[in-house]
Amino acid sequence: MPFGHDMVHSLATAVDLVNTSPATGGQDGLGDLAGLREFVDRWEVSGVDELGADDLSRVRALREAFHKVFTAPDQATAVIRLNTLLSRTRITPRLTEHDGHALHVHYFAPGASLCEHLAADLGVAMAHLLVEGEWERLRTCSAPDCERVFVDESRNRSRVYCDSRTCGNRMHVAAYRARRRA
Template sequence: MPFGHDMVYSLATVVDLVNTSPSTGGEDSLTDLEQLTEFVENRQVSGVGELGEADLGQVRALREALHKVFTAPDQATAVIRLNTLLSGTRITPRLTEHDGHALHVHYFAPGASLGEHLSADLGVALAHLLVEGEWERLRTCSAPDCGHVFVDESRNRSRVYCDSRTCGNRMHVAAYRARRRA
């Protein structure tokens, strides 16, 4: 993919956030402030103050809106859904260096809530992906018992499983066993 480190990192954060949702076929792993704090720390989200219940509600709503972008039936619908998400965000681009990271762009306004911060940064990352004509890279795992989302970063856009070591391996073993039985 033609994106820099910051963009790839933001897209990975989108994927991690969406995959905390029960909408992806697993359990909800963003049910309380402790889990939200762990997510923020694991994804190294900067500029976050003390988190509250309002933050949890906003991030959970954002997560579902982002999931709808991934599962849009076509690019036009994805654009509408992403524009709706972005329209509720004060986007204020500014250059910054922090925590040992090279100069990069933050898109959220200073003092923004965690939900607005993530909406701006993650929404812009998805917007760049769509602008580059890479909408088809937003995927849902092809394993029948998995609904996780992922961004296909393969050169030829051929990835079909969220994780080749779990879903991919499981499906390949099942296909092998089916061939052996036939």
């Protein structure tokens, strides 16, 4: 994928955020404030100090909005859903350097809440993906018992499993065993 580091990082953050949802087949990765803090630290979300119950409920709602973008049946629906998400966000682009990272753009307004920060940065990254005509890279795992989402970064857009070591390997082994029985 010909996208810069910041966009790839933001898309990976969006994937991880969505995959913390019980709707993707696992436990709630944002079950409490400790889970939210772990997410913020794992993705090095800048400018986040104290987290409260309001942050947790807002980020959970944002997670579900991003999930709806990933699972949109077509690009037009994804655009509508992403525009709805972005319309609720104050976007104020500015160049910044911090924490050893090179010059990059932040899209969230100064003093924004964690939810607005994530909605702006992750939403703009997804918007760029749609503008580049790469909507089909937003995928849901093809394994029958997995609902996790991912961004297909393969050159030929052929990835179908969220993780080749788990779902991909499991499905390939099952296909191999089925062929051997036949």
